[in-house]
Amino acid sequence: MEKAEIIVSTSPHIKSRETVPRIMLSVIITLLPAVAFSVYLFGIYVLFMYLVSIATCLVSEYIVVKLRKRPFTLNDFSAVVTGILLVMVLPPKFPMYGVVIGAFIAIVVGKQIFGGIGYNIFNPALIGRAFLAAAYPVHITSWIAPRIGSISAVTGATPLAAMKFSGVETSLKALFLGTVGGSVGETSALLLLIGSIYLFIKRYIKWQIPVSIFVTVFVLGEIFHLINPVKYPGPIFHLLSGGLMIGALYMATDMVTSPLTGKGCVIFGAGIGFLVVIIRLFGGLPEGVMYSILFMNAFVPLINRVTRPRIFGTEAAHAK
Numbered sequence: 186m187e188k189a190e191i192i193v194s195t196s197p198h199i200k201s202r203e204t205v206p207r208i209m210l211s212v213i214i215t216l217l218p219a220v221a222f223s224v225y226l227f228g229i230y231v232l233f234m235y236l237v238s239i240a241t242c243l244v245s246e247y248i249v250v251k252l253r254k255r256p257f258t259l260n261d262f263s264a265v266v267t268g269i270l271l272v273m274v275l276p277p278k279f280p281m282y283g284v285v286i287g288a289f290i291a292i293v294v295g296k297q298i299f300g301g302i303g304y305n306i307f308n309p310a311l312i313g314r315a316f317l318a319a320a321y322p323v324h325i326t327s328w329i330a331p332r333i334g335s336i337s338a339v340t341g342a343t344p345l346a347a348m349k350f351s352g353v354e355t356s357l358k359a360l361f362l363g364t365v366g367g368s369v370g371e372t373s374a375l376l377l378l379i380g381s382i383y384l385f386i387k388r389y390i391k392w393q394i395p396v397s398i399f400v401t402v403f404v405l406g407e408i409f410h411l412i413n414p415v416k417y418p419g420p421i422f423h424l425l426s427g428g429l430m431i432g433a434l435y436m437a438t439d440m441v442t443s444p445l446t447g448k449g450c451v452i453f454g455a456g457i458g459f460l461v462v463i464i465r466l467f468g469g470l471p472e473g474v475m476y477s478i479l480f481m482n483a484f485v486p487l488i489n490r491v492t493r494p495r496i497f498g499t500e501a502a503h504a505k
Contacts (some may be wrong), residue, residue, distance in 0.1 A: 186301075186427050188323045192364055196288050200217045200439055203387075203389075205261045205262075205302065206260060206261050206262055207387050208440075209261060209262035209263050209265070209266050210262050210384045211383065211384065211387065211389060212266050212435070213262060213265060213266060213269065213376050214317070214383075214385065215380035215381060215383050215384055215403065216269055216270075216273075216370075216380055217374055217378055217380075218376040218380055219234065219273070219376040219431075220240070220269065220273070221234060221478045222363060222373055222376055222504045223277075223369045223372070223418070225332070226332055226333070226346050226363065226364070226372065227277035227278075227331060227332070227369060227395075228277070228328065229334070230277070231272070231277055231369050233281070234272045234275070234277075234279065234281070234369065235268070235269060235272050237284050237285060237288075238268040238269070238271050238272045238284050238285075238287070238288045239264075239265050239268035239269065239288075240268075241268070241285045241288035241289055241292075242267050242268035242271075242286070242288045242291065242292050243259055243265070243268070244309065245264075245289050245292040245293055245295075245297075246258065246259060246264045246289065246297065246349075247259055249292070249293055249297040249453025250297075250301070252447060253297075255301065255449060257415075258301060258302065261302060263296075264292060265384035267292060267295075267296070267309045267310050267313075268289050268291075269370075269390060270310035270431075270435060270436065271284075271287055271288055271291055271310040271313045271314060271474050272284065272369050272370065273368065273369050273371060273431060273433065274310065274311070274314050274369070274370070274428055274475065275287070275314065275317070275325075275368055275369055276324065276325065276326070276327055276328055276329075276368060276369070277328070277329050277368075277369050278329055279317075279321075279324055279325070279327075280324055282418055283317055283320075283321055283324060285307075286315045286316075286317070286414040287313040287314065287316060287318070288313060289313075290313045290316045290317075291309040291310055291312055291313030292309060292311060294316070295307055295308070295309030295310070295311075295312030295313060295369070296309040296313055296403040302375065302427075302441070302467065303441055304441075305442065306441050306442060306482060306483070306485065306486070307442060307479055307482045307483070308436050308439050308478060308479065308482060310436065310477050311436060311478055312479070313478075314425055314475055315475060318475075321469075326369060328343055328346075328365065328366045328367065330366055331364060331365065331366060331372070333364050333444065335370060336469075343365070343367045343368075343426075343471065343472075344359075344360060344365050344367070344422075344426045344427070345365050345426050345465065345472050345481050346365070346471040348418050348422070348426075348464070348471075349471040349492065350471070352416075354418055354422060354504045355422075355426070356462055357421055357425060358370075359420065360374060360422070360425035360426050361373075361374050361378065361425055362375055363374055363375065363406065366429060371427065371428040371430065371431045371432075374424075374425045374430045377431055377434055377435070378430065378434070379431040380434075381434040381435070383393075384434075384438075388436035389440075390434070390440075391438060391443060391447070391450045393447050393450035393451050393454060394433070394437050394438050394443060394450045394454040394457075394461065395433040395437070395451075395454065396454070396455050397450065397453075397454030397455045397458065398429070398432075398433040398437060398454040398455075398458040398461075399433065399458070400455075400458070401454065401455045401457075401458025401459055401462075402420065402423050402424060402429065402458040402462055403420040403421075403423070403424060403484065404416070404420070404472060405418070405420075405458070405459065405462040406419065406420030406422070406423040406424075407420040409462070409466060417466060421454045423462065423465065425460075427472045427474060428472060428474040429470075429474055431459065432474035432475070432477075432478055433454075436478055437453070437454065437457055437478050437481075442482045442485060443485065444485055444488045444489055444492065445489050445493075446489065446492045446493065448488055448492045449491075450487075450490040452488055452492065453481055453484075453485065453488055456477075456480075456481045456484070457474075457478055457481050458477075460473060460476070460477035460480060460481070461473045461474055461477045464476065464477065
């Protein structure tokens, strides 16, 4: 009789054709419309910001991986994604040395210090942006008017700042198309939504997160708008302005730093949406997406623990 071979291995036993490089490359491709529009909207300097940020992320990751004597990881494109997202949440004329520092912090502190891809608990691009916000508060709030846009954009202020500090509300059409001042790649809600459709179809991002963010922001925004329509903008304004779209679609949905269960994703997204509205309306800053996502990233381990499905057979054991 022929000997039967038994293969003993650790999970996962069911493998998918999807790989990290394939997923990351898909994210990069879906971001290209918003990236191209940002270069057109704010000028060639933005293109150099992207190139410098990506190069710094790649070099930083290569150096750290070599020092840690880990396998080569640059071919998974995750550092490229971090470099692109970091620039997309920076002002269009942010100093180039700041871009280099932010990219370095994003990779080394936000990613590699935790062990590399799959181990970081915070979104690396937002860690880099948070550091730059603390280190360069003037540069991080210095805006320029886009090449095309509404009259309110000529001042160079973002729609959120104009509404919070001056009571000037930008038209919803300009917010949807992206012809307004703001961070490099967060202005066009239309292009970000178009790009994310493919990620939804391929199930690379959990739909519960952006949907729960949008629903929470809409409901809370509408409540406060009904209370005082002069002081507080409507819910659609909240959805289309600032970094809500890029945060909800591309940063909060990060596979590593978001919950594993569907129920957990709803809790996670609702928490982000709640914090965004509270910071925007009652905080000292006009925007709160970055801090909301980072704050909820810290609760992901707890959310996973609370919402994990019942282990098979546990109820029977307790019953005995």
